[in-house]
Amino acid sequence: IRRQRQMCIRDRFTGENMQRYFVENIQGDKVILCHEDSYHIKRVMRMKLGEKIELVYQEKAYLGQIESLDDQVQVKLVGELTSSNQQVRSITLAQALVKEQKMDYILQKATELGVTEIIPFCAERSIVKADKKDEKRKTRWEKIVKEASEQSKRTSLVKIHPILSFEELCQMDSYDVKIICSVSEKQKNLKKLLSNTPNSATMLFVIGPEGGLSDQEEQTLIENGFQRVSLGDTVLRTETAGLFIMSAVRYQDMG
Secondary structure, eight states: OOOOGEEEHHHHHHHTTOOOESSSSBBTEEEEHHHHHHHHIIIIIIOOOTOOEOOOOTTTEEEEEOOOOOOOOOOEEEEEEEEOOHHHHHHHEEEEEOOHHHHHHHHHHHHHOOEEEHHHHHHHTOOSSOOOOOOHHHHHHHHHHHHHHHTTTTTSOEOOOOBBOHHHTTOOOOOOOOOOOOOSOOOOOOHHHHHSOOTTTTEEEEOOOOTTOOHHHHHHHTHHHHHHHBOOOOOOOOHHHHHHHHHHHHHHHHH
């Protein structure tokens, strides 16, 4: 962007609730959107020449103005946007494979609430199993989190890991704190855990499938450095647990 365009575009733009799109490349002050985003702008949003949108590139948000509505929409950058998003701590959800609708819901809502990474894994009681469709599933999941990131005005995309086996999950060791969401735990709860964990710590939460983790799976995770934590007195559905965790994290960080 030229020097005179490097001014930050502040509240008078961000208050307009413009559409946001993640882009992979910027050439000077021009951006050519992918076919999918171009279709969304032209056919779904029915935007016109001169309308403004938000673009995110390398975790920075920019204001752009539509210059061309050809096959691939071309946008001219106007300036950089200031971000009002409050950064929550780094949270990874290891979610056991569940039915498609539930998984879509978990991905979408966890993204909106600020999750950093999601690790799908195969549990003993998972109804859905890993198969030849795994790569297709991952592509679909990445599309869901991209759209949810744009809708919720994030400046970063959630990382979706390839589907792991339970054994592979047990070996995950790049996190400061590793937690099992367990109905067996009665003393140690999520509130205490978050209060006693610094914001800089990376946290991994393991959430079981519809039937929960088996006792043997919980024991194996404990033997590999995980600790049990209670999410409260009630038993949450698998699609609720991750959202409860992310909501609690956001509330804690806002304090």
